[in-house]
Amino acid sequence: MYAWDKVEPSKDSTLRIIKECVSRGFEVSYLTKHDISIAKGKVVGKVKKLISQETTDAVEFYNTMQFETSLRDFTEFDMVFMRADPPVDTLLLNMLELIEDKVFFVNKISGLRKANNKIYAASFDDGKETIVPQTLITKDIDLIKSFVEENKFDKFIIKPLDGMGGKGVVLFESNNVGNLSAICDFYINHTGYPQPIICQNYIEGAEKGDVRAIVVNGEPIGAIMRIPAEGDHRSNISAGGSAISHELDDYELELCRKIGKQLIDDGIYFCGIDLINYKMVELNVVSPGGIVPHNKVNNNQEIQKQIVDMLLDKYKEFKK
Template sequence: MKICFVMYPWNKVEPEKDTTMRLIKECTDRGFEVSYLTTSDISISKGSVIGKCRKLIFTETEDCVEFYHTMQFETAIKNLTDFDMIFMRSDPPVDPLLLNMLEMIEDQVFFVNKPSGLRKANNKIYAASFDDGKESIVPQTLITRDIDLIKEFVEENKFDKFIIKPLDGMGGKGVVLFQANDIGNLSAIADFYINHAGKPQPIICQNYIEGAEKGDVRAIVINGEPIGAIMRVPAKGDHRSNISAGGSAVKHDLTEHEMDLCRQMGKRLVKDGIFFTGIDLINGKMVELNVVSPGGIVPHNNVNGNLDIQKQIVSMLLETYEEFK
Protein backbone atom coordinates (compact mmCIF):
# COMPACT_ATOMS: atom_id res chain seq x y z
CA MET A 1 0.00 0.00 0.00
CA LYS A 2 1.22 3.50 -0.87
CA ILE A 3 0.40 6.28 1.60
CA CYS A 4 1.14 9.99 1.40
CA PHE A 5 1.04 12.51 4.24
CA VAL A 6 0.26 16.13 3.37
CA MET A 7 1.81 17.87 6.35
CA TYR A 8 3.99 20.64 7.74
CA PRO A 9 7.72 20.71 6.86
CA TRP A 10 9.76 17.85 8.27
CA ASN A 11 12.03 20.23 10.18
CA LYS A 12 8.99 21.61 12.02
CA VAL A 13 8.11 18.21 13.49
CA GLU A 14 8.57 17.78 17.24
CA PRO A 15 9.12 14.01 17.27
CA GLU A 16 8.77 13.58 21.04
CA LYS A 17 5.10 14.57 20.92
CA ASP A 18 4.01 14.60 17.28
CA THR A 19 0.87 12.64 16.36
CA THR A 20 1.67 12.62 12.63
CA MET A 21 5.01 10.97 13.34
CA ARG A 22 3.27 8.14 15.24
CA LEU A 23 0.92 7.58 12.32
CA ILE A 24 3.79 7.60 9.84
CA LYS A 25 5.79 5.11 11.86
CA GLU A 26 2.79 2.83 12.30
CA CYS A 27 2.32 2.79 8.52
CA THR A 28 5.97 1.95 7.90
CA ASP A 29 5.84 -0.73 10.62
CA ARG A 30 3.10 -2.40 8.57
CA GLY A 31 5.35 -2.45 5.52
CA PHE A 32 3.59 0.33 3.61
CA GLU A 33 5.45 2.67 1.26
CA VAL A 34 5.16 6.10 2.89
CA SER A 35 5.85 9.53 1.39
CA TYR A 36 5.23 13.06 2.56
CA LEU A 37 4.90 16.49 1.01
CA THR A 38 3.89 19.96 2.16
CA THR A 39 0.98 22.00 0.87
CA SER A 40 3.33 24.15 -1.22
CA ASP A 41 4.60 21.01 -3.01
CA ILE A 42 1.25 20.36 -4.74
CA SER A 43 0.59 21.52 -8.31
CA ILE A 44 -1.61 20.82 -11.32
CA SER A 45 -0.02 19.77 -14.59
CA LYS A 46 -1.83 18.58 -17.72
CA GLY A 47 -5.03 18.18 -15.76
CA SER A 48 -3.41 16.01 -13.08
CA VAL A 49 -2.73 16.80 -9.43
CA ILE A 50 0.96 16.22 -8.83
CA GLY A 51 3.34 16.72 -5.94
CA LYS A 52 7.01 16.82 -5.05
CA CYS A 53 6.89 13.72 -2.86
CA ARG A 54 9.59 12.57 -0.49
CA LYS A 55 9.53 8.81 -0.02
CA LEU A 56 10.79 7.76 3.39
CA ILE A 57 13.98 5.72 3.52
CA PHE A 58 14.19 4.80 7.18
CA THR A 59 16.18 2.82 9.70
CA GLU A 60 14.40 -0.01 11.51
CA THR A 61 13.95 1.16 15.09
CA GLU A 62 11.34 0.94 17.83
CA ASP A 63 12.01 4.49 18.99
CA CYS A 64 9.95 7.13 17.20
CA VAL A 65 12.40 9.95 17.94
CA GLU A 66 15.32 7.98 16.49
CA PHE A 67 13.08 7.06 13.56
CA TYR A 68 12.59 10.76 12.84
CA HIS A 69 16.22 11.81 13.23
CA THR A 70 17.68 9.01 11.06
CA MET A 71 15.20 9.50 8.22
CA GLN A 72 16.39 9.90 4.64
CA PHE A 73 14.28 10.70 1.60
CA GLU A 74 13.99 9.90 -2.07
CA THR A 75 12.36 12.84 -3.88
CA ALA A 76 10.27 12.53 -7.03
CA ILE A 77 7.36 14.24 -8.76
CA LYS A 78 4.33 11.94 -8.55
CA ASN A 79 0.73 11.95 -9.61
CA LEU A 80 -1.19 11.93 -6.33
CA THR A 81 -3.64 9.38 -7.70
CA ASP A 82 -0.74 6.89 -7.54
CA PHE A 83 -1.34 6.71 -3.79
CA ASP A 84 -3.93 4.52 -2.11
CA MET A 85 -4.42 6.78 0.90
CA ILE A 86 -3.63 10.43 1.61
CA PHE A 87 -3.49 11.72 5.19
CA MET A 88 -4.26 15.44 5.47
CA ARG A 89 -2.09 16.59 8.38
CA SER A 90 -1.21 20.22 7.65
CA ASP A 91 -1.79 22.86 10.30
CA PRO A 92 -5.14 24.68 10.18
CA PRO A 93 -6.59 26.64 8.57
CA VAL A 94 -6.45 24.84 5.24
CA ASP A 95 -5.77 26.86 2.10
CA PRO A 96 -9.00 26.92 -0.01
CA LEU A 97 -6.90 26.76 -3.19
CA LEU A 98 -5.31 23.53 -1.96
CA LEU A 99 -8.74 22.07 -1.31
CA ASN A 100 -9.81 23.04 -4.83
CA MET A 101 -6.88 21.07 -6.22
CA LEU A 102 -7.36 17.99 -4.07
CA GLU A 103 -11.11 17.84 -4.57
CA MET A 104 -10.34 17.02 -8.20
CA ILE A 105 -9.11 13.58 -7.12
CA GLU A 106 -11.03 12.81 -3.92
CA ASP A 107 -13.11 10.19 -5.71
CA GLN A 108 -9.94 8.41 -6.86
CA VAL A 109 -7.91 8.36 -3.63
CA PHE A 110 -9.02 7.66 -0.05
CA PHE A 111 -8.45 10.85 1.97
CA VAL A 112 -8.24 11.19 5.74
CA ASN A 113 -9.99 13.58 5.79
CA LYS A 114 -11.76 14.31 2.46
CA PRO A 115 -11.01 17.76 0.99
CA SER A 116 -14.72 18.48 0.54
CA GLY A 117 -15.29 17.55 4.19
CA LEU A 118 -12.44 19.77 5.31
CA ARG A 119 -13.96 22.62 3.33
CA LYS A 120 -17.10 22.25 5.43
CA ALA A 121 -15.55 21.44 8.77
CA ASN A 122 -12.08 23.01 8.99
CA ASN A 123 -13.28 26.07 10.85
CA LYS A 124 -15.32 26.73 13.94
CA ILE A 125 -18.43 27.61 11.94
CA TYR A 126 -19.08 23.90 11.36
CA ALA A 127 -18.84 23.16 15.08
CA ALA A 128 -21.20 26.06 15.84
CA SER A 129 -23.78 24.54 13.49
CA PHE A 130 -24.47 21.91 16.17
CA ASP A 131 -25.85 24.67 18.44
CA ASP A 132 -29.57 24.02 18.97
CA GLY A 133 -30.03 26.91 21.42
CA LYS A 134 -30.51 24.43 24.26
CA GLU A 135 -26.84 23.54 24.76
CA SER A 136 -27.61 19.87 24.06
CA ILE A 137 -24.32 19.42 22.19
CA VAL A 138 -22.44 22.74 22.21
CA PRO A 139 -22.56 25.85 24.42
CA GLN A 140 -24.55 28.78 23.05
CA THR A 141 -22.43 30.32 20.33
CA LEU A 142 -22.36 33.56 18.36
CA ILE A 143 -20.10 34.17 15.37
CA THR A 144 -20.07 37.80 14.29
CA ARG A 145 -18.13 40.93 13.38
CA ASP A 146 -20.56 43.10 15.37
CA ILE A 147 -19.37 44.04 18.87
CA ASP A 148 -22.79 45.40 19.86
CA LEU A 149 -24.32 42.05 18.93
CA ILE A 150 -21.87 40.30 21.23
CA LYS A 151 -22.90 42.54 24.12
CA GLU A 152 -26.59 41.89 23.42
CA PHE A 153 -25.93 38.14 23.18
CA VAL A 154 -24.20 38.06 26.57
CA GLU A 155 -26.78 40.26 28.31
CA GLU A 156 -29.88 38.57 26.85
CA ASN A 157 -28.64 35.11 27.82
CA LYS A 158 -27.45 36.28 31.26
CA PHE A 159 -24.03 34.65 30.97
CA ASP A 160 -21.97 34.84 34.18
CA LYS A 161 -18.83 34.16 32.17
CA PHE A 162 -18.12 33.94 28.47
CA ILE A 163 -15.19 33.55 26.12
CA ILE A 164 -14.22 35.13 22.84
CA LYS A 165 -11.74 33.61 20.43
CA PRO A 166 -10.59 34.03 16.82
CA LEU A 167 -12.31 31.97 14.17
CA ASP A 168 -9.05 30.47 12.90
CA GLY A 169 -7.24 29.96 16.22
CA MET A 170 -5.64 26.69 17.29
CA GLY A 171 -3.94 25.29 20.36
CA GLY A 172 -5.84 27.60 22.70
CA LYS A 173 -4.25 30.72 21.21
CA GLY A 174 -6.32 33.86 21.49
CA VAL A 175 -8.96 32.48 23.88
CA VAL A 176 -10.00 35.24 26.31
CA LEU A 177 -12.24 34.64 29.34
CA PHE A 178 -14.59 37.41 30.49
CA GLN A 179 -16.74 37.89 33.58
CA ALA A 180 -20.16 39.34 32.74
CA ASN A 181 -19.43 42.42 34.86
CA ASP A 182 -16.29 43.04 32.78
CA ILE A 183 -18.27 43.50 29.58
CA GLY A 184 -17.17 47.12 29.47
CA ASN A 185 -13.68 45.87 28.61
CA LEU A 186 -14.97 43.79 25.72
CA SER A 187 -14.87 46.42 23.00
CA ALA A 188 -11.10 46.93 22.90
CA ILE A 189 -10.22 43.22 22.76
CA ALA A 190 -13.02 42.32 20.36
CA ASP A 191 -12.10 45.22 18.10
CA PHE A 192 -8.50 43.97 17.99
CA TYR A 193 -9.55 40.45 16.97
CA ILE A 194 -12.08 41.69 14.44
CA ASN A 195 -9.88 44.29 12.73
CA HIS A 196 -6.28 43.14 13.21
CA ALA A 197 -6.03 41.59 9.73
CA GLY A 198 -6.84 44.85 7.95
CA LYS A 199 -10.42 43.94 7.17
CA PRO A 200 -13.18 42.85 9.58
CA GLN A 201 -12.94 39.18 10.56
CA PRO A 202 -15.66 37.27 12.45
CA ILE A 203 -14.92 36.16 15.99
CA ILE A 204 -16.60 33.64 18.28
CA CYS A 205 -18.43 34.47 21.48
CA GLN A 206 -19.45 31.45 23.53
CA ASN A 207 -21.04 30.75 26.88
CA TYR A 208 -18.46 29.60 29.42
CA ILE A 209 -19.15 26.05 30.52
CA GLU A 210 -18.77 25.48 34.23
CA GLY A 211 -16.04 22.99 34.97
CA ALA A 212 -13.74 24.36 32.27
CA GLU A 213 -11.31 25.50 34.96
CA LYS A 214 -10.78 21.82 35.80
CA GLY A 215 -9.88 20.93 32.22
CA ASP A 216 -11.42 19.42 29.13
CA VAL A 217 -11.68 16.00 27.55
CA ARG A 218 -10.05 15.28 24.19
CA ALA A 219 -11.85 12.34 22.58
CA ILE A 220 -10.24 10.59 19.61
CA VAL A 221 -13.00 9.65 17.17
CA ILE A 222 -12.35 7.34 14.19
CA ASN A 223 -15.06 6.57 11.63
CA GLY A 224 -17.58 8.20 13.98
CA GLU A 225 -16.64 5.95 16.92
CA PRO A 226 -14.86 7.30 20.05
CA ILE A 227 -11.89 5.02 20.77
CA GLY A 228 -9.99 6.84 23.49
CA ALA A 229 -9.68 10.04 25.48
CA ILE A 230 -7.55 12.09 27.83
CA MET A 231 -8.41 14.82 30.32
CA ARG A 232 -6.36 17.96 29.71
CA VAL A 233 -5.78 19.97 32.87
CA PRO A 234 -4.85 23.68 32.67
CA ALA A 235 -1.58 24.96 34.04
CA LYS A 236 -1.92 26.93 37.27
CA GLY A 237 -3.28 30.41 36.57
CA ASP A 238 -4.37 29.61 33.00
CA HIS A 239 -7.93 28.90 31.80
CA ARG A 240 -6.71 27.05 28.69
CA SER A 241 -6.25 23.30 28.96
CA ASN A 242 -4.48 22.81 25.62
CA ILE A 243 -1.25 20.88 26.11
CA SER A 244 0.46 23.27 23.68
CA ALA A 245 -0.53 26.07 26.09
CA GLY A 246 1.04 24.36 29.11
CA GLY A 247 -1.75 22.00 30.13
CA SER A 248 -1.11 18.43 31.20
CA ALA A 249 -2.85 15.14 30.41
CA VAL A 250 -4.40 12.63 32.80
CA LYS A 251 -6.26 9.39 32.17
CA HIS A 252 -9.97 9.67 31.37
CA ASP A 253 -12.63 7.06 30.65
CA LEU A 254 -15.42 8.47 28.50
CA THR A 255 -18.84 8.48 30.15
CA GLU A 256 -21.87 7.03 28.39
CA HIS A 257 -23.11 10.57 27.73
CA GLU A 258 -19.77 11.57 26.22
CA MET A 259 -19.73 8.43 24.07
CA ASP A 260 -23.27 9.11 22.85
CA LEU A 261 -22.46 12.74 22.05
CA CYS A 262 -19.37 11.73 20.03
CA ARG A 263 -21.36 9.09 18.13
CA GLN A 264 -24.17 11.54 17.46
CA MET A 265 -21.71 13.99 15.93
CA GLY A 266 -19.77 11.16 14.33
CA LYS A 267 -22.64 10.18 12.05
CA ARG A 268 -22.59 13.58 10.39
CA LEU A 269 -18.80 13.75 10.35
CA VAL A 270 -18.48 10.44 8.49
CA LYS A 271 -21.23 11.48 6.07
CA ASP A 272 -19.13 14.57 5.29
CA GLY A 273 -15.96 12.50 4.79
CA ILE A 274 -14.38 13.28 8.17
CA PHE A 275 -12.96 9.98 9.44
CA PHE A 276 -10.40 11.17 12.01
CA THR A 277 -11.53 13.79 14.53
CA GLY A 278 -10.55 15.19 17.87
CA ILE A 279 -13.63 16.28 19.82
CA ASP A 280 -13.06 18.45 22.89
CA LEU A 281 -15.66 18.20 25.64
CA ILE A 282 -16.35 20.12 28.84
CA ASN A 283 -19.04 19.04 31.24
CA GLY A 284 -20.75 16.92 28.59
CA LYS A 285 -20.69 19.57 25.84
CA MET A 286 -18.57 19.87 22.73
CA VAL A 287 -16.42 23.01 22.77
CA GLU A 288 -14.00 22.32 19.91
CA LEU A 289 -13.85 20.14 16.83
CA ASN A 290 -10.45 19.26 15.36
CA VAL A 291 -10.59 17.82 11.84
CA VAL A 292 -7.53 19.14 9.98
CA SER A 293 -4.68 17.69 12.02
CA PRO A 294 -6.08 16.19 15.22
CA GLY A 295 -3.49 15.36 17.85
CA GLY A 296 -3.43 13.65 21.20
CA ILE A 297 -1.85 10.28 20.42
CA VAL A 298 1.29 10.75 22.51
CA PRO A 299 -0.40 12.00 25.72
CA HIS A 300 -3.05 9.30 25.31
CA ASN A 301 -0.39 6.61 25.07
CA ASN A 302 1.55 8.08 27.98
CA VAL A 303 -1.33 8.21 30.46
CA ASN A 304 -2.69 4.83 29.39
CA GLY A 305 0.57 2.92 29.64
CA ASN A 306 1.73 3.01 26.01
CA LEU A 307 -1.31 1.35 24.46
CA ASP A 308 -0.20 2.62 21.03
CA ILE A 309 -3.62 3.89 19.99
CA GLN A 310 -2.15 4.69 16.56
CA LYS A 311 -2.37 0.97 15.78
CA GLN A 312 -6.14 1.02 16.30
CA ILE A 313 -6.48 4.28 14.35
CA VAL A 314 -4.67 2.93 11.30
CA SER A 315 -6.52 -0.42 11.46
CA MET A 316 -9.92 1.28 11.57
CA LEU A 317 -9.02 3.65 8.72
CA LEU A 318 -7.87 0.68 6.64
CA GLU A 319 -11.32 -0.87 7.13
CA THR A 320 -12.91 2.29 5.73
CA TYR A 321 -10.40 2.30 2.86
CA GLU A 322 -11.56 -1.20 1.91
CA GLU A 323 -15.15 0.09 1.74
CA PHE A 324 -13.96 3.04 -0.39
CA LYS A 325 -12.29 0.68 -2.89
Protein backbone atom coordinates (compact mmCIF):
# COMPACT_ATOMS: atom_id res chain seq x y z
CA MET A 1 0.00 0.00 0.00
CA TYR A 2 0.99 3.67 0.18
CA ALA A 3 2.99 4.84 3.20
CA TRP A 4 1.15 4.81 6.53
CA ASP A 5 1.62 8.56 6.97
CA LYS A 6 -0.24 9.12 3.68
CA VAL A 7 -3.40 7.49 5.01
CA GLU A 8 -6.34 9.85 5.58
CA PRO A 9 -8.00 7.90 8.40
CA SER A 10 -11.39 9.59 8.24
CA LYS A 11 -12.00 8.43 4.67
CA ASP A 12 -9.49 5.71 3.77
CA SER A 13 -10.89 2.43 2.39
CA THR A 14 -7.67 0.48 2.95
CA LEU A 15 -7.77 1.36 6.65
CA ARG A 16 -11.32 -0.02 6.91
CA ILE A 17 -10.20 -3.33 5.38
CA ILE A 18 -7.21 -3.47 7.74
CA LYS A 19 -9.37 -2.73 10.77
CA GLU A 20 -11.90 -5.39 9.79
CA CYS A 21 -9.16 -8.01 9.45
CA VAL A 22 -7.61 -7.02 12.80
CA SER A 23 -11.03 -7.20 14.47
CA ARG A 24 -11.32 -10.83 13.32
CA GLY A 25 -8.06 -11.70 15.03
CA PHE A 26 -5.90 -11.92 11.91
CA GLU A 27 -2.25 -10.95 12.06
CA VAL A 28 -1.94 -7.96 9.72
CA SER A 29 1.21 -6.34 8.38
CA TYR A 30 1.75 -3.64 5.79
CA LEU A 31 4.54 -2.59 3.46
CA THR A 32 5.14 -0.32 0.47
CA LYS A 33 6.53 -1.30 -2.91
CA HIS A 34 9.94 -0.02 -1.80
CA ASP A 35 10.05 -2.68 0.93
CA ILE A 36 9.99 -5.71 -1.39
CA SER A 37 13.13 -7.63 -2.39
CA ILE A 38 14.26 -11.01 -3.69
CA ALA A 39 16.74 -12.79 -1.44
CA LYS A 40 18.00 -16.38 -1.78
CA GLY A 41 15.38 -17.00 -4.44
CA LYS A 42 12.51 -15.87 -2.20
CA VAL A 43 10.25 -12.83 -2.46
CA VAL A 44 10.65 -11.05 0.87
CA GLY A 45 9.37 -7.86 2.38
CA LYS A 46 10.34 -5.58 5.22
CA VAL A 47 6.89 -5.59 6.81
CA LYS A 48 5.45 -3.63 9.69
CA LYS A 49 3.21 -5.82 11.82
CA LEU A 50 0.29 -3.85 13.23
CA ILE A 51 -0.18 -3.74 16.99
CA SER A 52 -3.44 -1.96 17.75
CA GLN A 53 -5.48 -0.82 20.70
CA GLU A 54 -9.06 -2.02 21.05
CA THR A 55 -11.29 0.69 19.62
CA THR A 56 -14.33 0.97 17.39
CA ASP A 57 -13.22 4.33 15.99
CA ALA A 58 -11.17 4.13 12.77
CA VAL A 59 -9.35 7.41 13.36
CA GLU A 60 -8.31 6.37 16.87
CA PHE A 61 -7.34 2.95 15.47
CA TYR A 62 -5.01 4.72 13.04
CA ASN A 63 -3.58 7.25 15.49
CA THR A 64 -2.76 4.74 18.23
CA MET A 65 -1.22 2.12 15.92
CA GLN A 66 2.20 0.71 16.79
CA PHE A 67 4.42 -1.48 14.62
CA GLU A 68 6.96 -4.30 14.78
CA THR A 69 9.30 -4.39 11.76
CA SER A 70 10.74 -7.63 10.40
CA LEU A 71 11.84 -9.26 7.15
CA ARG A 72 9.28 -11.86 6.07
CA ASP A 73 8.90 -14.34 3.24
CA PHE A 74 5.73 -13.44 1.35
CA THR A 75 4.64 -17.06 1.23
CA GLU A 76 4.24 -17.01 5.02
CA PHE A 77 1.11 -14.91 4.53
CA ASP A 78 -2.30 -16.26 3.54
CA MET A 79 -3.62 -13.22 1.70
CA VAL A 80 -1.97 -10.14 0.21
CA PHE A 81 -3.99 -7.04 -0.66
CA MET A 82 -2.60 -4.88 -3.45
CA ARG A 83 -3.57 -1.36 -2.39
CA ALA A 84 -0.89 0.93 -3.84
CA ASP A 85 -2.31 3.77 -5.93
CA PRO A 86 -1.96 3.55 -9.73
CA PRO A 87 -0.01 3.48 -11.92
CA VAL A 88 1.22 -0.02 -11.07
CA ASP A 89 4.97 -0.61 -10.84
CA THR A 90 5.71 -3.27 -13.48
CA LEU A 91 8.93 -4.32 -11.71
CA LEU A 92 6.85 -4.99 -8.60
CA LEU A 93 4.48 -7.16 -10.64
CA ASN A 94 7.43 -9.09 -12.07
CA MET A 95 8.63 -9.91 -8.57
CA LEU A 96 5.27 -10.86 -7.10
CA GLU A 97 4.17 -12.88 -10.10
CA LEU A 98 6.84 -15.42 -9.11
CA ILE A 99 4.66 -16.46 -6.16
CA GLU A 100 1.10 -15.78 -7.28
CA ASP A 101 0.33 -19.50 -7.24
CA LYS A 102 1.49 -19.76 -3.61
CA VAL A 103 -0.26 -16.75 -2.07
CA PHE A 104 -3.81 -15.47 -2.55
CA PHE A 105 -3.51 -11.98 -4.02
CA VAL A 106 -6.33 -9.44 -4.11
CA ASN A 107 -6.12 -8.83 -6.95
CA LYS A 108 -4.19 -11.55 -8.82
CA ILE A 109 -0.85 -10.29 -10.11
CA SER A 110 -1.33 -11.51 -13.68
CA GLY A 111 -4.83 -9.98 -13.57
CA LEU A 112 -3.43 -6.64 -12.44
CA ARG A 113 -0.88 -6.77 -15.23
CA LYS A 114 -3.73 -7.18 -17.70
CA ALA A 115 -6.35 -4.93 -16.12
CA ASN A 116 -4.54 -2.22 -14.14
CA ASN A 117 -5.02 0.46 -16.78
CA LYS A 118 -7.80 2.04 -18.79
CA ILE A 119 -6.93 -0.06 -21.82
CA TYR A 120 -8.68 -3.00 -20.15
CA ALA A 121 -11.95 -1.07 -19.79
CA ALA A 122 -11.70 -0.04 -23.44
CA SER A 123 -11.56 -3.71 -24.43
CA PHE A 124 -15.29 -3.93 -23.62
CA ASP A 125 -16.03 -1.47 -26.47
CA ASP A 126 -18.08 -3.21 -29.19
CA GLY A 127 -18.63 -0.03 -31.23
CA LYS A 128 -22.31 -0.03 -30.24
CA GLU A 129 -21.88 1.34 -26.70
CA THR A 130 -23.46 -1.80 -25.24
CA ILE A 131 -21.17 -1.71 -22.20
CA VAL A 132 -18.79 1.26 -22.61
CA PRO A 133 -18.86 4.53 -24.54
CA GLN A 134 -16.97 4.61 -27.83
CA THR A 135 -13.30 4.85 -26.92
CA LEU A 136 -10.06 5.60 -28.72
CA ILE A 137 -6.63 5.12 -27.15
CA THR A 138 -3.85 6.60 -29.24
CA LYS A 139 -0.77 8.84 -29.49
CA ASP A 140 -2.00 10.25 -32.81
CA ILE A 141 -3.68 13.67 -32.54
CA ASP A 142 -4.98 13.53 -36.12
CA LEU A 143 -6.64 10.21 -35.32
CA ILE A 144 -8.38 11.80 -32.34
CA LYS A 145 -9.74 14.59 -34.54
CA SER A 146 -10.97 12.09 -37.13
CA PHE A 147 -12.53 9.91 -34.42
CA VAL A 148 -14.51 12.87 -33.05
CA GLU A 149 -15.60 14.10 -36.49
CA GLU A 150 -16.60 10.72 -37.92
CA ASN A 151 -18.70 9.83 -34.88
CA LYS A 152 -20.25 13.32 -34.65
CA PHE A 153 -19.71 13.59 -30.91
CA ASP A 154 -21.41 16.65 -29.37
CA LYS A 155 -19.15 16.34 -26.35
CA PHE A 156 -16.16 14.14 -25.61
CA ILE A 157 -13.58 13.50 -22.91
CA ILE A 158 -9.79 13.55 -23.11
CA LYS A 159 -7.88 11.97 -20.20
CA PRO A 160 -4.45 10.50 -19.45
CA LEU A 161 -4.06 6.74 -19.49
CA ASP A 162 -2.65 6.51 -15.95
CA GLY A 163 -4.79 9.14 -14.21
CA MET A 164 -6.84 8.52 -11.07
CA GLY A 165 -9.34 10.40 -8.95
CA GLY A 166 -10.58 12.39 -11.93
CA LYS A 167 -7.23 14.12 -12.38
CA GLY A 168 -6.50 15.35 -15.89
CA VAL A 169 -10.00 14.75 -17.28
CA VAL A 170 -10.88 17.47 -19.83
CA LEU A 171 -14.35 17.92 -21.33
CA PHE A 172 -14.64 19.25 -24.88
CA GLU A 173 -17.62 20.33 -26.97
CA SER A 174 -17.43 19.69 -30.70
CA ASN A 175 -18.09 23.35 -31.53
CA ASN A 176 -15.26 24.56 -29.28
CA VAL A 177 -12.12 22.52 -29.84
CA GLY A 178 -9.62 25.30 -30.41
CA ASN A 179 -7.20 24.03 -27.76
CA LEU A 180 -7.72 20.31 -28.46
CA SER A 181 -4.36 19.91 -30.19
CA ALA A 182 -2.51 21.71 -27.39
CA ILE A 183 -4.15 19.63 -24.65
CA CYS A 184 -3.53 16.36 -26.51
CA ASP A 185 0.06 17.31 -27.27
CA PHE A 186 0.69 18.07 -23.59
CA TYR A 187 -0.75 14.76 -22.36
CA ILE A 188 0.98 12.74 -25.05
CA ASN A 189 4.44 14.33 -24.72
CA HIS A 190 4.72 15.74 -21.18
CA THR A 191 6.97 12.90 -19.97
CA GLY A 192 9.50 13.44 -22.73
CA TYR A 193 8.41 10.44 -24.78
CA PRO A 194 4.98 9.84 -26.37
CA GLN A 195 2.31 8.27 -24.18
CA PRO A 196 -1.13 7.20 -25.45
CA ILE A 197 -4.16 9.07 -24.16
CA ILE A 198 -7.88 8.33 -24.10
CA CYS A 199 -10.57 10.01 -26.16
CA GLN A 200 -14.06 8.93 -25.19
CA ASN A 201 -17.59 9.86 -26.13
CA TYR A 202 -19.24 11.91 -23.40
CA ILE A 203 -22.19 10.08 -21.91
CA GLU A 204 -25.22 12.27 -21.38
CA GLY A 205 -26.09 12.55 -17.72
CA ALA A 206 -22.45 12.63 -16.61
CA GLU A 207 -22.94 16.18 -15.34
CA LYS A 208 -25.38 14.74 -12.79
CA GLY A 209 -22.81 12.28 -11.47
CA ASP A 210 -21.85 8.63 -11.74
CA VAL A 211 -22.50 5.38 -9.91
CA ARG A 212 -19.62 3.63 -8.16
CA ALA A 213 -20.51 -0.05 -7.78
CA ILE A 214 -18.44 -2.18 -5.43
CA VAL A 215 -17.98 -5.60 -7.04
CA VAL A 216 -16.52 -8.60 -5.19
CA ASN A 217 -16.09 -12.01 -6.82
CA GLY A 218 -18.04 -10.71 -9.82
CA GLU A 219 -21.05 -9.75 -7.71
CA PRO A 220 -22.13 -6.11 -7.16
CA ILE A 221 -22.70 -5.76 -3.42
CA GLY A 222 -23.25 -2.03 -2.99
CA ALA A 223 -23.16 1.32 -4.71
CA ILE A 224 -23.16 5.08 -4.26
CA MET A 225 -24.06 7.93 -6.58
CA ARG A 226 -21.22 10.47 -6.80
CA ILE A 227 -22.33 14.03 -7.50
CA PRO A 228 -19.89 16.57 -8.99
CA ALA A 229 -19.04 19.73 -7.11
CA GLU A 230 -20.66 22.84 -8.55
CA GLY A 231 -18.87 23.95 -11.70
CA ASP A 232 -16.98 20.66 -12.12
CA HIS A 233 -17.75 17.76 -14.49
CA ARG A 234 -15.83 15.22 -12.38
CA SER A 235 -17.78 13.29 -9.77
CA ASN A 236 -14.81 11.67 -7.98
CA ILE A 237 -14.94 12.16 -4.21
CA SER A 238 -11.24 13.09 -4.27
CA ALA A 239 -12.04 15.84 -6.79
CA GLY A 240 -14.60 17.45 -4.49
CA GLY A 241 -17.66 15.38 -5.39
CA SER A 242 -20.18 14.17 -2.83
CA ALA A 243 -22.00 10.88 -2.38
CA ILE A 244 -25.63 9.88 -1.96
CA SER A 245 -27.20 6.46 -1.55
CA HIS A 246 -27.93 4.48 -4.71
CA GLU A 247 -29.65 1.14 -5.18
CA LEU A 248 -28.53 -0.63 -8.34
CA ASP A 249 -31.47 -1.39 -10.62
CA ASP A 250 -31.85 -4.64 -12.55
CA TYR A 251 -30.06 -3.34 -15.66
CA GLU A 252 -27.11 -2.02 -13.62
CA LEU A 253 -26.87 -5.29 -11.71
CA GLU A 254 -26.85 -7.29 -14.93
CA LEU A 255 -24.25 -4.98 -16.48
CA CYS A 256 -21.95 -5.33 -13.44
CA ARG A 257 -22.37 -9.12 -13.45
CA LYS A 258 -21.60 -9.29 -17.16
CA ILE A 259 -18.38 -7.37 -16.59
CA GLY A 260 -17.79 -9.36 -13.39
CA LYS A 261 -17.59 -12.66 -15.28
CA GLN A 262 -14.56 -11.38 -17.17
CA LEU A 263 -13.08 -9.94 -13.98
CA ILE A 264 -13.27 -13.31 -12.23
CA ASP A 265 -11.66 -15.05 -15.20
CA ASP A 266 -8.78 -12.57 -14.94
CA GLY A 267 -8.36 -12.89 -11.16
CA ILE A 268 -9.88 -9.50 -10.31
CA TYR A 269 -11.79 -10.29 -7.13
CA PHE A 270 -12.30 -6.76 -5.77
CA CYS A 271 -13.17 -3.94 -8.14
CA GLY A 272 -14.90 -0.59 -8.42
CA ILE A 273 -17.05 -0.19 -11.53
CA ASP A 274 -18.09 3.35 -12.48
CA LEU A 275 -21.36 3.69 -14.42
CA ILE A 276 -23.01 6.63 -16.15
CA ASN A 277 -26.40 6.24 -17.80
CA TYR A 278 -26.02 2.44 -18.02
CA LYS A 279 -22.51 2.60 -19.46
CA MET A 280 -19.31 1.50 -17.76
CA VAL A 281 -16.87 4.43 -17.93
CA GLU A 282 -14.09 3.17 -15.69
CA LEU A 283 -12.79 0.20 -13.71
CA ASN A 284 -10.68 0.54 -10.58
CA VAL A 285 -8.90 -2.76 -10.10
CA VAL A 286 -5.75 -1.54 -8.36
CA SER A 287 -7.00 0.16 -5.22
CA PRO A 288 -10.81 0.40 -5.33
CA GLY A 289 -12.23 2.82 -2.81
CA GLY A 290 -15.68 4.06 -1.87
CA ILE A 291 -16.07 2.12 1.37
CA VAL A 292 -16.34 5.16 3.67
CA PRO A 293 -18.86 7.15 1.60
CA HIS A 294 -20.86 3.96 1.04
CA ASN A 295 -21.06 3.30 4.77
CA LYS A 296 -21.91 6.92 5.51
CA VAL A 297 -24.86 7.22 3.11
CA ASN A 298 -26.19 3.76 3.94
CA ASN A 299 -26.71 4.26 7.67
CA ASN A 300 -23.17 3.15 8.59
CA GLN A 301 -23.60 -0.26 6.99
CA GLU A 302 -20.06 -1.62 7.21
CA ILE A 303 -19.61 -3.03 3.72
CA GLN A 304 -16.00 -3.96 4.51
CA LYS A 305 -17.40 -6.88 6.54
CA GLN A 306 -19.09 -8.30 3.45
CA ILE A 307 -15.99 -7.63 1.33
CA VAL A 308 -13.77 -9.58 3.73
CA ASP A 309 -16.35 -12.39 4.06
CA MET A 310 -16.52 -12.86 0.29
CA LEU A 311 -12.75 -12.69 -0.18
CA LEU A 312 -12.28 -15.32 2.53
CA ASP A 313 -14.68 -17.55 0.58
CA LYS A 314 -12.52 -17.03 -2.50
CA TYR A 315 -9.40 -17.76 -0.46
CA LYS A 316 -10.87 -21.14 0.55
CA GLU A 317 -11.36 -21.97 -3.14
CA PHE A 318 -7.75 -20.95 -3.81
CA LYS A 319 -6.46 -23.30 -1.08
CA LYS A 320 -8.30 -26.37 -2.41
